[in-house]
Amino acid sequence: MENREHVILVRYGEIALKGLNRHTFIDLLVKNIRGALSHLESVKVEKIQGRIIVHISDTELDQGVDAVSRVFGVVSLSPATVVDSQMEQIEPVVLEEADRAPFDSFKICVKRSDKRFPMTSPEIGRHLGGVVLKHYDGQGKKVKMKGADREIWVEVRESAYIYSQFVKGRGGLPVGCSGQAALLLSGGIDSPVAGYMMAKRGVKLTAVYFHSFPFTSDRAKEKVVDLARIMTRYTGHFDLYVVPFTDIQTKIVEVCPERQTTLIIRRFMMRIAEIIARKTGSLSLITGESLGQVASQTQESLSATGSVVGMEVLRPLIGMDKQEIVEIAQDIGTFETSILPYEDCCTIFVPKHPETHPNLKKIAAGEAAMMDDAERMIQEAVDQAEKIRL
Amino acid sequence: MSEICYLDNAATTKSAPQVVERMVKSFQQDYFNPSAMYKPGLNEEKAIQACKAQLMAAIHAKGDADRRIIYTSGGSEGDNLLIRGVLDRKRPSALENGSIVTTIIEHPAVREVFSDYEKRGVKVIWLPVDEAGFVDPQDLSEVVDEHTLLVSIMGVNNELGTFQPLETLGKIIKDHNPDCFFHSDFVQGFMKCPIDVEKAQLDGVTLCGHKINGPKGIGAVYLREGWPIKPLVFGGGQEHGLRSGTENVQGIVGFDEAVKLWESHDVIKRLVQYRRYVENTLMDTLENVKILGPQDEEKRSPAVMSVAIEGVRGEVLLHACEAKGVYISTGSACSTHKKEKHQVQKAIGLSPSYIEGTIRISFSALTTFDEVKQGVEIIIGEAQQLRKFAKFIK
Numbered sequence: 001m002e003n004r005e006h007v008i009l010v011r012y013g014e015i016a017l018k019g020l021n022r023h024t025f026i027d028l029l030v031k032n033i034r035g036a037l038s039h040l041e042s043v044k045v046e047k048i049q050g051r052i053i054v055h056i057s058d059t060e061l062d063q064g065v066d067a068v069s070r071v072f073g074v075v076s077l078s079p080a081t082v083v084d085s086q087m088e089q090i091e092p093v094v095l096e097e098a099d100r101a102p103f104d105s106f107k108i109c110v111k112r113s114d115k116r117f118p119m120t121s122p123e124i125g126r127h128l129g130g131v132v133l134k135h136y137d138g139q140g141k142k143v144k145m146k147g148a149d150r151e152i153w154v155e156v157r158e159s160a161y162i163y164s165q166f167v168k169g170r171g172g173l174p175v176g177c178s179g180q181a182a183l184l185l186s187g188g189i190d191s192p193v194a195g196y197m198m199a200k201r202g203v204k205l206t207a208v209y210f211h212s213f214p215f216t217s218d219r220a221k222e223k224v225v226d227l228a229r230i231m232t233r234y235t236g237h238f239d240l241y242v243v244p245f246t247d248i249q250t251k252i253v254e255v256c257p258e259r260q261t262t263l264i265i266r267r268f269m270m271r272i273a274e275i276i277a278r279k280t281g282s283l284s285l286i287t288g289e290s291l292g293q294v295a296s297q298t299q300e301s302l303s304a305t306g307s308v309v310g311m312e313v314l315r316p317l318i319g320m321d322k323q324e325i326v327e328i329a330q331d332i333g334t335f336e337t338s339i340l341p342y343e344d345c346c347t348i349f350v351p352k353h354p355e356t357h358p359n360l361k362k363i364a365a366g367e368a369a370m371m372d373d374a375e376r377m378i379q380e381a382v383d384q385a386e387k388i389r390l
Numbered sequence: 391m392s393e394i395c396y397l398d399n400a401a402t403t404k405s406a407p408q409v410v411e412r413m414v415k416s417f418q419q420d421y422f423n424p425s426a427m428y429k430p431g432l433n434e435e436k437a438i439q440a441c442k443a444q445l446m447a448a449i450h451a452k453g454d455a456d457r458r459i460i461y462t463s464g465g466s467e468g469d470n471l472l473i474r475g476v477l478d479r480k481r482p483s484a485l486e487n488g489s490i491v492t493t494i495i496e497h498p499a500v501r502e503v504f505s506d507y508e509k510r511g512v513k514v515i516w517l518p519v520d521e522a523g524f525v526d527p528q529d530l531s532e533v534v535d536e537h538t539l540l541v542s543i544m545g546v547n548n549e550l551g552t553f554q555p556l557e558t559l560g561k562i563i564k565d566h567n568p569d570c571f572f573h574s575d576f577v578q579g580f581m582k583c584p585i586d587v588e589k590a591q592l593d594g595v596t597l598c599g600h601k602i603n604g605p606k607g608i609g610a611v612y613l614r615e616g617w618p619i620k621p622l623v624f625g626g627g628q629e630h631g632l633r634s635g636t637e638n639v640q641g642i643v644g645f646d647e648a649v650k651l652w653e654s655h656d657v658i659k660r661l662v663q664y665r666r667y668v669e670n671t672l673m674d675t676l677e678n679v680k681i682l683g684p685q686d687e688e689k690r691s692p693a694v695m696s697v698a699i700e701g702v703r704g705e706v707l708l709h710a711c712e713a714k715g716v717y718i719s720t721g722s723a724c725s726t727h728k729k730e731k732h733q734v735q736k737a738i739g740l741s742p743s744y745i746e747g748t749i750r751i752s753f754s755a756l757t758t759f760d761e762v763k764q765g766v767e768i769i770i771g772e773a774q775q776l777r778k779f780a781k782f783i784k
Contacts (some may be wrong), residue, residue: 214709214772253779349779 010052013075029073029174036067074169080161097164105144112156173202180204181284182277189286193336197316199235208273210245220342240388255369259355266305274309284312295354394715395765402754405488413644441646450586465577466499468596475619488539489513522684529589530646536564547660549734550683551691553583561593581652582693593666604648608641658751661692693754697746700778710772716765
């Protein structure tokens, strides 16, 4: 009786270069892959030299490949069949791989790390090439060493791994290896993309959403929860803090100069986000700002909002065009949800003529009417924030 | 004090207790397939026929109720069945040379069907309405001719409450072209405004259960004798082949019970009082408020009204009221999933500063005066609060 099982061979790139931290990085990647597959039943993840192997049932293989391909740190992956390192077991699997799709030319690629196997790599290649040619006898199949239609790989280790498909991973670094940061998440197109991009560089996320009921509806909040849920396919689980923001926002609108309202509202959002960030172990804030996109995203406006916090503000979209951001949003699947027509916290109370080149002193003066009670209001908003685990 | 004030009955209504009771009995005891050969099946068939007879009486239709009434899943299916059913029987040349006529304030279930035919190259004439939401009979008279295949005019508008003079319009249509199919979506008017399909010379009427305290998932159409239509659903040949699928018996008897509930004259009298109360209270308390639609009670539905409040955003007012347990809407619930907003308000020429502030308040037979009173009080209070932010309305 032959031993046969399905696995996903996972390859990682950049993280392999990280010197002494290498093991920590790989362990983190293994953990993240386990997390990404936690919804599947019979999955086992193990490290072997230079690779991660996911043991998975045949029926869950496609779902597994899909989920692992979204884990940051994975460069590529191949669904493979594993059999004992015996030629009579390898041959039928090679023919199955060949049969997956039509081809004219092919190549057998062999890696032999188990030197106890009685044949050398070139010998194995020639032998299996012969088996394929014989199987398709009379159909004009050709062996081609360069530019073949099909490449069938055979890795002879303690067992033999046979595969012919390569699925591209998303690269990047395993989430968690770059610490944690708090993302200011609105319902728009940009902020989910910003979160995705920082997660790609290994940042574990916490998200903060400002809810201004009745100015923003429960559907708007549901939309943000949906967006966050889509993001978890890439970022892994994270917490979303829904901050009740109505009192602060309406007071700003009532007591501050109209031209400055958007900026002052954003300054309060940054202050609250910073407190939640520190409380939850985040080292930075992340925003979806892109230079010049709207009035609150000029250099002066960014300084005016960034200057109220004492931590790094990461703005991964700062140099990107809207179209580039939209393309990423479409790629990661957040776009369709982002464009649902509900008001978000950034689009209500937009002054008709907003300040675009604010002067820090003037903003501080404009904000003065808020400041007697600001600390209490901010603390209350933080205390009443609802935490949603995604 | 009512715990919640449900004032969004034009979107849907709560099923009345007697409706639920009759449905439960049907679920538990009269669950037989009306097409079954044995006696209990036949009993169901007869029960359905009795329900159809009651619908016929309610719209003053004559003829064989079993053939003239076709049950559907609701208003949208009914509109589709009648409009598509008639047009899809036409020869390509008739569609190419003919035209179809409707108004610019129809429910999406009519509007989108017309748009679909327009995309396919059929000439569609979209009639404008005046500031109260009425079609100008003169306009209709000018566009209907021997090439007009079908006219569809909503009997009662779902936002304004405007009740079109169907008899006048029907006469114009038939005088110009007796072979033109006259359809009316009467979902918002049924049991709330009088309709006589004979006098109005209507060939097809769409009705629905859940706007009159009946269950969701049941509607009906009236189809005049002599109009062959192409079915949307093919299958076992129920409803004389025009709507296959096992009849929704529980929905049908629930719908029937709902009709009985609304037959009492007292219901309409109460709703007229509610509507006037809301109108008077809003006008007396708030400045810069417009009550949309006709003023004359004879020319409007008492069950639905739209109010435009300058200086608030309808959507925000809706959510502010929601937080206090008062449920209203900003327009047709069926279109909140779509981006084109305020079509009806634009159609009646409402100025932009009022368009954003439009809310819709609507009643059913189960609405109490307490609910109305408390609801209006909260709407007024929240609107006053929100007017502080008027300068930010886009």
